[in-house]
Amino acid sequence: MTHFPIRPFPAIRCSIRPATLLRAQISADSTSRISSDETSTAQLLLGGAKATSIASAVWKGIVRPGDTVVDATCGNGIDTLLLARLVSPGSLLGRVYGFDIQKEALERTSLLLEQHLTPEQRNRVELFHHCHSKMGEVLKDVRARLVVYNLGYLPHGDKELITRAPTTIQSLHCSLDLLQPGGLVSVICYVGHPGGQEEYEAVKEFASLLPPSEWICTHLEQLHRPLAPHLILLAKKVTQSTLEKVENDCSSFS
Template structure:
């Protein structure tokens, strides 16, 4: 399957953590689902999510969030170039902190996936990055909006200032979730200590 191939290629150094994440999403998200991209960045995750939820009945919904307007502009530009007008109608982009997730996502939305790609905007100002405190608040909010059978997907970056601390706090958050309700998995290259880490938190 696509997921098996992605995992094997990750193990052999041919695929990145983000690519494994996308392969996992395909096995979780269904057509018509609501999903959240909590860190839009340049829009590649947002685009992948639109393609997963879009159906002929236009029921899917992607809520994209980023603190930087520049990131949302990049995301919007990528979507304009890559998907149909009907698919574009399924996307809501919000210039906000991901800790405000519950104010953005309607309370009756059945959210199947919340995706985080932590760190700074590629090609942007490296001083502007996700912060541990707001990331933890966003993860707590994600717990509440997620339906059973849903997934919180986090790609964490360790190389930049504050990145390892943020990763360790996210890992701690996952490690403390109740074993009866949550299954938490980590993909990490042990001999590449600065490589991105994928955490999957399944409800």
């Protein structure tokens, strides 16, 4: 499937702010998002919601209008559609990059987007007929707030075509490079199909080896349902060195 070329982003104006103000901004943003979403997330947990529903609730607490996000496994396009609505709810338009190795998946995704998005929103979504392991090559200069994975096979598709541990781990390395401080990588792993358990174990090991000084890695599973999907979240910390780098970058625009 032919993909749209990546259009350059407009120039960004940046004013210099002290690290204390930057930290306060981050803290305020985080507090407001958490306070508005913690109740609904708790209700999802107590109600036995699926991993996909819990993941979506987490995304809503992370993504802001105008953000850039990546759907590494478009599938039927449900996640891609939600992400497009989150980053482009009104006049402030963000951007969504979507990947899938199956042409059928991209066709389903494109149809869903055209049915439910405005033309302006749809134009901010670019779909790529590539394996997610190629993400780093395609999105060289992109910095994303969120990267999401819904692993396994295409629902209502060929169950023999599945995501596999080697390319998924390669893609996760790319995601860490793309992710901006304060961003999140969300991975839903399925263990009920051949190859799924091995892929899940590889993702879990990958997350467990990330340095805790830079990452917060969490794992949600239903202990009494061994074949239920697993949700693994990799959150990139905002460190003092990050704040200093932002100030230095901003000063170059002054």
